[in-house]
Amino acid sequence: MSTFMGLETSKRGLFTQQSALYTTGHNISNANTLGYSRQRVNMQATAGFPGTGQSVGTMPGFIGTGVEAGSIQRIRDGFVDQQYRQENNKLGYWESQTKAISQMEDVLNEPSEYGLQKSLSxxxxxxxxxxxxxxxxxxxxxxxxxxxxxxxxxxxxHKSLTEIQTNLGKEIDVSTVQVNSILKQISELNNQIQKVEPNGYLPNDLYDARDALLDELSGYFPIETESKPSGGRALAVAEGSVTVSMKINGESVVLVEGRQAATLETNPKPLVGEDKSNLPITGITISPVSGEDSIPLGHTDLLNSGKLKSMMNAYGTADGGAGGAKGLxxxxxxxxxxxxxxxxxxxxxxxxxxxxxxxxxxxxxxxxxxxxxxxxxxxxxxxxxxxxxxxxxxxxxxxxxxxxxxxxxxxxxxxxxxxxxxxxxxxxxxxxxxxxxxxxxxGQLGVDGQQAERMTFNTETLKGAVEQRRASISSVSLDEEMTNMIKFQQAYNASARMITVVDEILDKIINGMGRVGM
Known part of the structure; x- marks a missing residue:
């Protein structure tokens, strides 16, 4: 065993504790960053001395050679993320429904001293x-x-209701553009992650950015996600690229796969027709990621829930009849x-x-x-x-x-x-x-409004509970980080002190020991 082995062991301790301190500082700096997941250094013991093999010495046992930072991993629970997105999807639907009904109640303005009933009276x-x-x-x-x-x-x-309906149509157009933008951004992040992971790195901040987009996307319609490994020298804890799909009529439609993203478009676009009426939505057209022909989805295939579904229900969808429409x-x-x-x-x-x-x-x-x-x-x-x-x-x-x-x-x-x-x-x-x-x-409008408000409150409560559970896992606790900082600092100081001790031993051996009798 080398006399200088203690220096190398302590040096590893210094570097590893220093990495842990840097990671703690990164966590503290991002304590208020939206969507940030706290990170930790996965420390692991280095291989003991002597190693395995035929040339290994015959001395019993192994002597430890120190510690190393195996990886810097973010703390995240995929099951809690899935629950959050399910509740976020429900909340997106009922919030949009509540908003649409509230605007309608403002127009009808009953009972009041200025509404239709007063005029009739x-x-x-x-x-x-x-x-x-x-x-x-x-x-x-x-x-x-x-x-x-x-x-x-x-x-x-009539004019006010028609104007609000027109605005809903414009909001659907804007939301569709936003959804397509999110899908494209997720595919671009997949591309970046696939380039980094095979080199043995964990792009934690890219993971956070992608999860924030998935959270936002889940508000528009229900989504399903599946991770696919990047290959190469990717670590076992690497998350890989994500495949995003949504279920329509029990079948999964892929929206993002690797570096490719689908595009959605309402059919027809909810614009004002020649007769100055708002055109009902007959369905959605999806351009799939595989490069195949577009998938036209009829009004019966419209999304199951989410903000986009709620807006379409409020605006109006084709009922399959002769140009008729149904909706709020x-x-x-x-x-x-x-x-x-x-x-x-x-x-x-x-x-x-x-x-x-x-x-x-x-x-x-x-x-x-x-x-x-x-x-x-x-x-x-x-x-x-x-x-x-x-x-x-x-x-x-x-x-x-x-x-x-x-x-x-x-x-x-x-x-x-x-x-x-x-x-x-x-x-x-x-x-x-x-x-x-x-x-x-x-009366029916009032009942529908109460139901929408009640469901909004309930889903918001459930989402809040899941969000709190997720925060307890992934969010940065300044108290915990301060404790970690003290712990890593003391470990760093101890490694530095160990180097001093080894240095003194070596000085004694080299400079303080001479030949006997001289």
């Missing part, structure tokens, strides 16, 4: 007042103006349109049977008409978006048919009957009245 009251004083020009003007207020309320709801906003717009159409048709039917003030005694006129029609136009094309009071009546309120017969200026029976429309059961609304139908719509 004032309209019915003005008709009752007109029934008492049918010849009064002021009462007639009030009916016309409050009728226009009802039409304006319908117009506002298309359904609500349809209900509001049905309500406006049923209301206007019933009101116009009764109004056409009445008579205006003499001497014209005009009759057969629709009170409500579409924006592009006037006078005696039919109400077949009426929607919440184009309903208004007939310009012919707006120009002269004497044409308002408050009387049931001509030449009876004081006859307000038809005005009374118009006011009673609020109590009529309408076949086109499944036998509901205008008021009860709208209350049902608002």
């Amino acid at each position: 004032e309209f019915w009251q003005s008709l009752q007042d007109l029934a008492v004083n049918p010849e009064n020009g002021g009462a007639r003007s009030v009916v016309v103006q409050r009728g226009q207020a009802v039409a304006d309320s319908f117009n506002y709801m 906003y298309p359904d609500m717009i349809t209900k509001i349109n049905d309500m406006a159409k049923a209301f206007a048709e019933k009101f116009n039917e009764i109004h056409r049977g009445g008579s205006g003030l003499p001497p014209e005694n005009e009759s057969g006129i629709n009170f409500f008409s579409p924006w592009d029609e006037t006078n005696v136009a039919t109400s077949s094309t009426l929607t919440a978006g184009n309903i208004k009071v007939n310009d012919y009546i707006l120009a002269d309120s004497s044409r308002l048919a408050a009387s049931t017969v001509p030449n009876e200026e004081g006859n307000g029976k038809n005005a009374k009957r118009l006011g009673e429309v609020q109590f009529d059961a309408l076949d086109s609304l499944d036998g509901a009245t205008i008021q009860t139908y709208f209350q049902g719509v608002i």
Whole structure:
């Protein structure tokens, strides 16, 4: 055994403890870095002396030769990561759903002093007042103006809901671009990792960057990951490249494999059509990583959950029919349109049977008409978006048919009957009245909103619990790092002291020992 062996052993101790101190400093520096996983030096004893083989000395046992830094590994639990991404996916869905419903509630604004119900209530009251004083020009003007207020309320709801739906379509486009960017970034990180690992290194910071992207991606739709080794001299703890896929209808579709990434595109892109309506999404087209033909996925194959699925459900997807759409906003717009159409048709039917003030005694006129029609136009094309009071009546309120017969200026029976429309059961609304139908719509929206908020709270709580569990494993604890710093510092000092001791021994042997008798 070499006399200088103690120096080499202590030198290894110095270098290894120094590496541990540097790693501790790296952890402390990144204590507040988002997505950073704490790292540790995997110390391992070097081979004992003497080694194995036929030329080995016959002395019993082995003498240790010190320590070395085997690898610098990040602390991460893949199972906890998987749980986190599952909960993050659920939260992405319900957060998006809550946001969409909240915006809809802001538009409908019920119950309030400024919503549709208030406008309708004032309209019915003005008709009752007109029934008492049918010849009064002021009462007639009030009916016309409050009728226009009802039409304006319908117009506002339709326009606002359509604008939000359009914005949702734009958000889907932006989200799709973002998803494609994430997939490309993951493939690029795979490329970098595959270049580093075969040389025996662990690119821990690249692993963290890739996991942060996977976390973000999981919010859009559910993903599955699988690691593939890089080969070469890669360490056993190396994580390799990751293959990312998602399940649709029970089948896995690969999105990232090695250095290749797929691209997603909604089909069609949710843009406003020629008729100024938002085009429903019929599906998703995926350009696979294998270079094969694109995979068109129909509306029945849309994603199972996640933010992207929630936005598509809110915006509207094709129902397989003749250009129809189903979803949160298309359904609500349809209900509001049905309500406006049923209301206007019933009101116009009764109004056409009445008579205006003499001497014209005009009759057969629709009170409500579409924006592009006037006078005696039919109400077949009426929607919440184009309903208004007939310009012919707006120009002269004497044409308002408050009387049931001509030449009876004081006859307000038809005005009374118009006011009673609020109590009529309408076949086109499944036998509901205008008021009860709208209350049902608002009630269902409230229930859906409460459900979305409750599920958001629950999934956020579950995600928080998993996130805390992951933080307890991977996050940097300054107290723990300070303890480690003291531990490694003392070990470093002890190795340095050992070198001093060996140096003194060697000095004694070399300089303090002479030949006997001289």
